């Protein structure tokens with residue numbers, strides 16, 4: 049029974065929320081992951097579910113009719129992405145000033161192509177630019193030339209995300225009038241620079257190699273002494289609003305929208321296949337079967353703490369879709385990952 053309000057805890061790690069549960073309650077259970085992030089763990093939070101089941105509401109908040117932006121006026125309605133950012137900056141404010149450096153990238157995966165939603169043209173106007181995803185020599189996934197913008201507070205972050213969201217593709221379907229037709233991946237990268245024998249922190253002197261644009265503040269505040277050999281430690285928070293899994297018969301799409309649906313369903317089944325392969329500890333994990341899984345490789349199979357939010361419609365007519373979503377959740381639960389790696393940060397940490 050998920051139609052009534054309430055929450056149950058099973059095995060200490062599956063939480064179920066009723067349809068009337070507040071965003072506050074949901075976020076209270078997510079917040080500890082952000083403490084882990086600042087303690088040096090990579091974290092990934094993704095929403096999965098059929099079209100119209102509440103993924104965007106859960107991750108961002110209620111969408112505005114006229115655009116892909118979300119309503120910021122009523123704070124109680126804000127979803128995980130704005131709340132997580134506020135919490136990250138609140139936690140950073142408790143650290144020594146200048147010890148953390150936050151950058152954001154916003155990417156959508158549409159029809160199996162990656163688009164950089166923060167890339168700018170020469171006039172500074174934002175527009176989506178196609179990017180590729182590659183595997184580095186260390187076996188990590190990387191998006192060359194991806195735009196990373198430096199942000200100093202949650203409102204700067206939200207401003208960028210809202211700008212990026214204007215470009216996100218959406219079309220009406222019979223199930224949902226404002227259906228997202230792409231996977232949205234918002235990444236916060238937190239850099240700490242550790243120098244000398246003692247842990248002392250300052251801003252990075254250089255921007256990253258694969259960065260095409262960066263804020264003018266990238267070379268600002270404290271500069272490192274030339275003789276010091278600073279070590280940059282990065283942790284990453286990936287926030288993912290997946291496109292809706294859908295049954296073509298139910299959503300009634302045709303033409304280009306049908307093609308989009310086919311790409312969405314293929315990439316979601318590639319994600320389920322990856323989770324299945326990890327769960328079965330197969331020697332080959334098919335990350336490269338889709339751009340989505342290649343992009344999320346390090347969060348899904350790597351060293352991140354992964355939280356999957358399953359959104360389920362309370363309507364009985366979507367029972368097949370709901371069971372399919374629960375099947376995805378079961379796969380995610382079966383993934384037995386190795387010990388999660390924690391980056392060596394200059395903070396007192398409480399390992400989970």
Ligand SMILES: Nc1ncnc2c1ncn2[C@@H]1O[C@H](COP(=O)(O)OP(=O)(O)OP(=O)(O)O)[C@@H](O)[C@H]1O
Nearest residue numbers: 099100101102103104105110111224227228291292
């Ligand atoms: N818990 C909730 N409380 C109030 N409104 C909700 C809730 N969940 C979803 N909604 C509303 O239901 C509608 C569909 O939700 P949403 O856009 O989040 O679906 P979605 O799963 O992201 O769909 P799609 O995959 O098609 O983009 C929206 O108008 C949203 O504001």
